[in-house]
Amino acid sequence: MRFSIWDKGDEESRALSARFREQAARYGLESDDEKPDIVVSIGGDGTMLQAFHRFRHLAQSVSFVGVHTGRLGFYADWRKDELDDLVRMIAEAQPKIVQYPLVQAEYESGGERLVQLALNEFTLKSAEGTLVAELRINGEPFEMFRGDGLVISTPSGSTAYNKSVGGAVIHPSLEAIQIAEIASINNRVYRTLGSSIVLPKHHYCDVKTEKPVDLWMDHLLLKLHDVQSIRFHVAKEKISFARYRPFPFWNRVRESFII
Ligand code: NAP
Ligand code: MN
Numbered sequence: 001m002r003f004s005i006w007d008k009g010d011e012e013s014r015a016l017s018a019r020f021r022e023q024a025a026r027y028g029l030e031s032d033d034e035k036p037d038i039v040v041s042i043g044g045d046g047t048m049l050q051a052f053h054r055f056r057h058l059a060q061s062v063s064f065v066g067v068h069t070g071r072l073g074f075y076a077d078w079r080k081d082e083l084d085d086l087v088r089m090i091a092e093a094q095p096k097i098v099q100y101p102l103v104q105a106e107y108e109s110g111g112e113r114l115v116q117l118a119l120n121e122f123t124l125k126s127a128e129g130t131l132v133a134e135l136r137i138n139g140e141p142f143e144m145f146r147g148d149g150l151v152i153s154t155p156s157g158s159t160a161y162n163k164s165v166g167g168a169v170i171h172p173s174l175e176a177i178q179i180a181e182i183a184s185i186n187n188r189v190y191r192t193l194g195s196s197i198v199l200p201k202h203h204y205c206d207v208k209t210e211k212p213v214d215l216w217m218d219h220l221l222l223k224l225h226d227v228q229s230i231r232f233h234v235a236k237e238k239i240s241f242a243r244y245r246p247f248p249f250w251n252r253v254r255e256s257f258i259i
Helices: 013-025 045-054 080-092 249-257
Strands: 002-007 038-043 063-069 096-109 111-118 121-128 130-135 138-155 175-185 198-199 205-208 213-217 220-224 229-243
Touching: 002 013, 013 038, 013 080, 038 045, 038 080, 038 121, 038 220, 045 063, 063 080, 096 121, 096 138, 111 121, 111 213, 121 130, 175 229, 198 229, 205 220
Parallel strands: 002 038, 038 063, 063 229
Antiparallel strands: 096 111, 096 229, 121 138, 121 213, 130 138, 130 205, 138 175, 175 198, 205 229, 213 220
16 A cells, blocks of 8 residues: 655644654554555645645545644545544555535647546636626526626535535535636626526536636646636546545534534
8 A cells, every 4th residue: 555645734744644654664564655545635625626736647546644733624624633543544444435516727829739637626716806707607607796706616616616606515426517607797788597506417518708817727727818718527537535424514514503
């Protein structure tokens, strides 16, 4: 079993990484940052987003597990005081592999077709002023959006930015993407649906703009200056998490937002 650790970079996370390595060596686990079987993220949900993008090219073969140093995370279920147990489980137990949907964005830039994946969401904003964009669903006109931006999220990302803008929380066993508005202008001239929409697998949404846009892919910013249209849909690839014990989604929602 080859592992790689991605930590948040603060003192506490780095100390936990060191401890993980020390324990792992005792079990004969091999450290491999190029082709790991398992990636251990130590920090918060933001750290898992970084780990995902670092190992995105290995999406088919790698699984992720998260240790949180702060509050319980959506992607991180192990507490720091359980680190030794986690190392032992990785060495000795067979995890359940749980797969979550990703969202894909495709566009043409510089004569090339580019494909990007996000774990939480893509957020589309204008690079200059209000975002004006035409939304088409499955090739048919849907609405003309005018406002601050659009959040196109995965089910597991539905508790992040999407939730802040009034989107629904969606269980990650549903293969879908959600499109939520950020401060749309609605008056006699401009009209959008107003509520967020959920697209199933095999549906797609094209967003057409005439001006430069900022496309946020999770925490990463892509500045798109020559892109006329971006297509969003549920990705074929998924992210795999290694579960050594149950981690029910609705418990996480409750623990994060209610109790
Ligand atoms: P950040 O600004 O440090 O984190 C934003 C917060 O979102 C952190 O508390 C983070 O948890 C939490 N978070 C991340 N993924 C989540 C998920 N799937 N469910 C619930 N909470 C989640 O930036 P970051 O840590 O690099 O995270 C990037 C994410 O921030 C973006 O993907 C976007 O979802 C979110 N964001 C939210 C808003 C907003 O709500 N207005 C605006 C911009 C971006 P940790 O503290 O555990 O890292
Ligand atoms: Mn963060």
